Amino acid sequence: MALSGRKFFEARYGSFGVELVDVKPKQCIRLNSLKDVDVLSRLRTLGVRLESVSFLDNGFYVLESGFSLGAITEFLLGYYCIQSAPAQLPVKVLSPSPGDVVLDMCAAPGGKSTQLAELMENKGLLVCFELKPHRLSSLVYNLDRCGVVNSVVFRGDSVYAGKLGLKFDKILLDAPCSGNYVSDSHWFEKRDLDGIKKSSRIQKRLIRAASQFLKKDGVLVYSTCSLDPLENEFNVQWALDNLPLKLEDTGLDVGDPGLTEVFNEKFSSEIKKCRRFIPHKTGTEAFFIARFRRC
Amino acid sequence: MLRDFLKKFDIDVDIPRLKQLGNSFFDVSVLYSPKGLFRFFPVFAGKKIYSKTNRIIPSIDFLQFLASKSKKKIKLNKDDEWLFICGRDVSLKHSSSGFVFVVNSFGECLGYGEIRGNKLKNLFDIGWHLRKKGKKR
Numbered sequence: 001m002a003l004s005g006r007k008f009f010e011a012r013y014g015s016f017g018v019e020l021v022d023v024k025p026k027q028c029i030r031l032n033s034l035k036d037v038d039v040l041s042r043l044r045t046l047g048v049r050l051e052s053v054s055f056l057d058n059g060f061y062v063l064e065s066g067f068s069l070g071a072i073t074e075f076l077l078g079y080y081c082i083q084s085a086p087a088q089l090p091v092k093v094l095s096p097s098p099g100d101v102v103l104d105m106c107a108a109p110g111g112k113s114t115q116l117a118e119l120m121e122n123k124g125l126l127v128c129f130e131l132k133p134h135r136l137s138s139l140v141y142n143l144d145r146c147g148v149v150n151s152v153v154f155r156g157d158s159v160y161a162g163k164l165g166l167k168f169d170k171i172l173l174d175a176p177c178s179g180n181y182v183s184d185s186h187w188f189e190k191r192d193l194d195g196i197k198k199s200s201r202i203q204k205r206l207i208r209a210a211s212q213f214l215k216k217d218g219v220l221v222y223s224t225c226s227l228d229p230l231e232n233e234f235n236v237q238w239a240l241d242n243l244p245l246k247l248e249d250t251g252l253d254v255g256d257p258g259l260t261e262v263f264n265e266k267f268s269s270e271i272k273k274c275r276r277f278i279p280h281k282t283g284t285e286a287f288f289i290a291r292f293r294r295c
Numbered sequence: 296m297l298r299d300f301l302k303k304f305d306i307d308v309d310i311p312r313l314k315q316l317g318n319s320f321f322d323v324s325v326l327y328s329p330k331g332l333f334r335f336f337p338v339f340a341g342k343k344i345y346s347k348t349n350r351i352i353p354s355i356d357f358l359q360f361l362a363s364k365s366k367k368k369i370k371l372n373k374d375d376e377w378l379f380i381c382g383r384d385v386s387l388k389h390s391s392s393g394f395v396f397v398v399n400s401f402g403e404c405l406g407y408g409e410i411r412g413n414k415l416k417n418l419f420d421i422g423w424h425l426r427k428k429g430k431k432r
Contacts, residue, residue: 070425071380071422071425072380073376073380073399073403073405073421076355076380076421076422076424076425077355077403077421078355099327101328123327124327125326125327125328127332128339136338137428138428139339140319140338140339140343141424141428143339143343144343144354144355144356145355145424147355147356149322149325149326149341149342150325150326150327150341151339151340151341152326152332152337152339152340152341153337153338153339153340154335154336154337154338155338163335164331164332164335165331
């Protein structure tokens, strides 16, 4: 039996209550508070209709726009970023402070890195890693565009970030993952169970590394845009069993709690503290967020 | 190269000591505790000032800073602003000459160019990065 295709994933995800309904999420922007401009008025004057996202501080759904929001002066000057609503949450959950030393392990294209710098008020130190050279240009462009001045960017695998000799107060691991069918229309043709298992192994390697770079009591936020428990709850349970990490509440009142039983496996009840975004319920792309603290 | 560039716009400012990473230059004095990090060859650090290719590509914020220090500016209306950030030259009503920073009705700098007669030649604009990315794809 092929372990891929829409039918396979419908059955796989249906087993824990996820319906693969076609969802078209609204475009979303995040205002950049590092630039002191009343961009909302500017966009409204241009005829853009926006609606505040209830669970975000600076996020707005784009209800109507007669032009691409990714090419106008206000965008090019860094007054806002185009970033999906759930993708704005991991940084909110991490909640970095101005004096923190923060690591962004898989930083490109830089939406979350610029958001980290924003919450850090451009102070402290933000260390960004990106493995893929072709994605680095987007990252450095976005840092420049958004006026980020507290970052240092390295090309390479962030599992080697320990060589820098730093210990981090906060780490964001928005891990490379298999993605989801909402943000990729060819997702069912491209993905299979083997690929998901491979992603899961890579993610474990990154989580292990992150736990080594964290200060005692430091915070790690792990997120993916995958629906698959192998990349989410299974990894979280593995981390709880094998690493000096404990789970904390995300503080979010949106999304569903993490699964505590799936594919005949039972997990710790702690995993309810994680949040998963299921497209047919939230009207957004899929997302998963866990907040750990180092013991 | 930066000095020559500034001279074209009659700008006299103190530029801090810059750190070169690849073909880009950064003010790293703004960074908290960067000690030792440069041994690991970062590609971006602190406040980006400019990149150097066959011309000066100022960072977005440095561009605004430079334009605020120069009297050589030309203001474009909304239609011409759009043309300019799409990389196009702009026709002017009056003839003139020289290097100018190009600003919009909010006074935001969109790039720089050279006026030749009644044409504003686009030498760099803030949409350049996006177009460059598009070509790479």
